[in-house]
Every structure is written in structure tokens, then in C-alpha cells.
Amino acid sequence: MANRFLSDLDPTTAWAKAAVDGKLFTCGELVRHAAECHLRDIRHGERRDRATPQRTSDNMQWIVNAVRSRTNCAGKILIEGASFSSSRNWVSNGQAAAFDRLYGPAGNIAFSPHSYYDADASGTDASCVAGAQNRLDPPLSWAAVGDREIFIGEQAGSGLDAVCQFVLPAAYAKLRDHPNCIGWTRWGGARRRGSTYAYRLDPSNYQTGEDTPQMKLLLRFLAQNP
Incomplete structure (x- = not known):
């Protein structure tokens, strides 16, 4: 079966291919390494220890070390996990345990699970499951025990x-x-997902600026919690 994540329709994979091939922009060692790891992990999946929680932790450690030692960047680095960084699997698949050994040479890192609230937490279904907000509890509890910062990168x-x-x-x-x-972002999909996309936050009508029901729900919460 063809691997759908090697399709050019996937923006991360398209970026990684361009980086490895040296197209579109000059590719430095750090960017090239990250891109090559991304493509290898997609091609090989769980085989050869690819895309496992420990390999993901090792890759993240390498990137943190490289950023801090080879650049003057002192900004916060967000650390994502294996299995699409899912909050539902963050502890149960061993990602949290693998990250227990990850450290920031200059500090200022935060761990970034993703949380989708459909039945399988894949972010592919319009329906939510009752109690799905509790998928956030394991990574939040893990963060509290280790005094780590959490930033929900997608939900x-x-x-x-x-x-x-x-x-x-x-x-x-x-x-x-x-x-x-320390914060969170709401996945919205943007225009390329189309007008019927279940998580759409872009306006229903770009000319009138009318908000989607999804955006109205988000704005209602934000208005009540300034």
C-alpha cells in the first residue's frame, strides 16, 4: 500500500523533500538533518526503531542541542512526540518516559502534545466523544510531576x-x-481544507467575513475568559 504521508499534498513532507534536495532555499546542516529524519521516519515507520518514542526523544534532543550550541537563539523550543504527538498516547505509548531524560542546555523548552476530541483522536471526524477533554490529563499530570511546561500545539x-x-x-x-x-493553539485547517472542513476557523464567506460555527464557539469562550 502506498504511504500517503509521502504525498506532496502533505506540506511537511513536501518541505522536507525540498530541503533534502536543496530546492527553494539554501539548506543548512540543521534543517537538512531534521528533514532527512522526517522522511526516513515516514518511510520506515516503526521498523528499525524509526518514529518510536525513544527515537523521537533522541531527535528532539539533537535538535535542542544543535540550536543552543550552534545559534544564538534563546527562544522557547517546542518538543513534539511520536504518534502525531497525541495527548491520548503521550503517557501510554512511552513518550513521556522517553522525554524524562530530555533536557534543555539553556532551559526554555516546552512539551507540545496535540489533542483531538473525535473517537480515535485522529482529528478526522466531525463528532466529539463525551469526556474526550480528559485526554489532556495524562500529559498535564506528567508535566506537573516533573515541573515541565506544556503547550498544546494542536487541538x-x-x-x-x-x-x-x-x-x-x-x-x-x-x-x-x-x-x-503555558498556552495552546486551535487547529483550523485554513482555506485549502475547503468550506465543509469540520474544524474550519476561516470565515464561511471571505467577502462578508462571516464566522463559522466553530469560530463562534471559540470566540464565545475567549470572550468569557479574557
């Missing part, structure tokens, strides 16, 4: 059904109230 639910309309604000509130969470 989404459609907001179109009654379950999502409860789960999403509950998830936002959970993150707002947790002392180890």
Missing part, C-alpha cells in the same frame, strides 16, 4: 454537535486552569 473538535459544544470549552478551561500549561 480541535468540530463544535457542530452538542458533545463538542461541551467538550471543547471544557478542554480550554482545563488548560487555562493548569499551572503547567
